Amino acid sequence: MTQTMTNHAGELKDKIASKTALVGIVGLGYVGLPLADALHVGGMRVLGFDVDQKKIEFLERGENYLKHLGAGMTTRLSESDKFEATVDFARLNEPDIILVCVPTPVGPHLEPDLTYVIKTAEAIGNRLRAGQLVVLESTTYPGTTRGDFIPAMLEAAEKSGRGTFEVGKDVFVAFSPEREDPGRKSHTTTTIPKLVGGVDELSTELACDVYRHGVTEVVPVSSADVAEAAKILENVFRAINIAMVNELKVVFDAMGIDVWEVIKAASTKPFGFMPFYPGPGLGGHCIPIDPFYLTWKAREHGRVTRFIELAGEINRGMPEWVVEKTAEALNDDTKSVKGSNIIVVGLAYKPNVDDTRETPAAEIIELLAERGANVSYHDPLVPTFPEMRNYSFSMDSVPLDEPTLTNADCVLIVTDHDVTDWQAIGRHAGLVVDTRNAMSKVPGGVRARIVKA
Numbered sequence: 189m190t191q192t193m194t195n196h197a198g199e200l201k202d203k204i205a206s207k208t209a210l211v212g213i214v215g216l217g218y219v220g221l222p223l224a225d226a227l228h229v230g231g232m233r234v235l236g237f238d239v240d241q242k243k244i245e246f247l248e249r250g251e252n253y254l255k256h257l258g259a260g261m262t263t264r265l266s267e268s269d270k271f272e273a274t275v276d277f278a279r280l281n282e283p284d285i286i287l288v289c290v291p292t293p294v295g296p297h298l299e300p301d302l303t304y305v306i307k308t309a310e311a312i313g314n315r316l317r318a319g320q321l322v323v324l325e326s327t328t329y330p331g332t333t334r335g336d337f338i339p340a341m342l343e344a345a346e347k348s349g350r351g352t353f354e355v356g357k358d359v360f361v362a363f364s365p366e367r368e369d370p371g372r373k374s375h376t377t378t379t380i381p382k383l384v385g386g387v388d389e390l391s392t393e394l395a396c397d398v399y400r401h402g403v404t405e406v407v408p409v410s411s412a413d414v415a416e417a418a419k420i421l422e423n424v425f426r427a428i429n430i431a432m433v434n435e436l437k438v439v440f441d442a443m444g445i446d447v448w449e450v451i452k453a454a455s456t457k458p459f460g461f462m463p464f465y466p467g468p469g470l471g472g473h474c475i476p477i478d479p480f481y482l483t484w485k486a487r488e489h490g491r492v493t494r495f496i497e498l499a500g501e502i503n504r505g506m507p508e509w510v511v512e513k514t515a516e517a518l519n520d521d522t523k524s525v526k527g528s529n530i531i532v533v534g535l536a537y538k539p540n541v542d543d544t545r546e547t548p549a550a551e552i553i554e555l556l557a558e559r560g561a562n563v564s565y566h567d568p569l570v571p572t573f574p575e576m577r578n579y580s581f582s583m584d585s586v587p588l589d590e591p592t593l594t595n596a597d598c599v600l601i602v603t604d605h606d607v608t609d610w611q612a613i614g615r616h617a618g619l620v621v622d623t624r625n626a627m628s629k630v631p632g633g634v635r636a637r638i639v640k641a
């Protein structure tokens with residue numbers, strides 16, 4: 189290490205080592221809440237911040253608003269004298285370390301919307317004190333921590349009279365991407381290796397020290413830019429590979445070949461192949477959005493991200509294709525979409541979570557309703573259709589009982605939660621359009637005609 193240890197860095201390092209440092213976490217959502225728990229379990233004191241008063245009240249009662257994480261987590265936090273949550277951002281001077289996990293959405297033209305990140309940087313700046321370490325976790329384009337976050341924070345500090353601070357000497361800043369995959373039981377915040385890139389060596393070292401208290405493997409990289417770029421690479425990799433299998437699905441479908449069987453066959457190759465699966469379109473806060481942060485930034489450098497644009501185009505076309513396949517399937521039963529009773533199974537964007545952000549189910553429901561279908565949905569994890577940015581339906585989840593299923597002209601599977609009663613669908617439905625190959629798991633005796641889409 190070439191950078192000299194400063195007094196502030198030395199003091200913070202000791203506090204982290206002795207677990208007397210207070211960790212602030214801004215944004216207690218899908219990323220921030222499990223991170224708070226992991227560090228708390230690791231023995232750190234945690235002060236959570238969120239703008240949403242309801243979340244704070246849930247936490248005080250020990251209830252989990254993110255069901256997939258389980259009530260045990262929030263009971264543990266609420267009963268601990270080492271955890272507290274607040275909406276009072278004036279308390280941002282209290283933590284020694286501040287981890288920022290706020291949303292990074294895109295605007296109407298797929299442009300990055302850094303509003304939440306910048307607001308948080310300013311809120312931290314307004315209360316900044318020497319000896320604090322700030323780590324941005326929100327997914328964003330390379331250069332955000334250095335070029336957007338730090339300037340906003342330091343400017344706010346100066347304007348609010350907190351003074352001027354030198355990064356790497358008085359305060360420390362890093363980027364550490366979150367790799368959370370809600371609903372995936374095989375990996376947790378604790379077991380997923382954590383990349384850490386500081387804007388200087390001391391910041392990297394201090395941030396690594398903090399995460400080692402809650403994460404099994406911490407991987408330092410040479411800069412915040414590299415850490416930001418690595419996260420974007422991971423998400424672009426997924427978006428492109430999903431688009432590729434979605435395109436192959438459409439091609440193989442026209443040839444009468446089952447893409448699911450093809451993927452299973454190709455997966456027997458023990459090297460050089462990794463299976464990705466087709467679906468009804470992308471959803472969630474990451475894959476449909478993050479790659480476009482890079483696209484936008486690349487333009488500033490006179491570069492074009494053709495792979496990302498093409499993948500986006502293919503993936504965005506999936507809901508339309510699924511609706512077309514549904515129309516064809518109904519046509520084969522001498523029915524029209526107009527007037528047909530269609531049950532969409534699964535509203536969440538992926539299995540075993542109640543997250544409906546950017547879910548393709550919403551667009552599919554809208555397209556079917558526009559064509560005159562009587563659409564209902566079943567999702568045990570999402571009992572009521574939530575208010576969404578672009579969609580608003582007044583609907584509640586219908587049960588998957590015999591009368592509902594036999595009365596349906598088509599059951600359209602969009603998301604395959606483990607708890608869904610697939611046997612009931614197989615027994616009572618007439619026509620099933622399956623975008624997830626979910627019906628292949630139903631053992632024998634399927635009465636329904638299955639159309640893969």
Ligand SMILES: NC(=O)c1ccc[n+]([C@@H]2O[C@H](COP(=O)([O-])OP(=O)(O)OC[C@H]3O[C@@H](n4cnc5c(N)ncnc54)[C@H](O)[C@@H]3O)[C@@H](O)[C@H]2O)c1
Nearest residue numbers: 215216217218219238239240289290291292326327366368
């Ligand atoms: N959800 C995932 O699976 C996932 C995975 C990896 C990375 N990420 C990234 O992590 C970041 C956070 O995503 P998330 O899924 O946790 O989002 P989320 O919406 O679940 O949580 C964000 C939280 O921040 C709060 N918030 C909003 N504005 C705030 C502000 N100004 N100050 C304080 N709190 C504020 C919200 O109330 C919410 O509780 C995003 O950049 C996302 O791309 C998400």
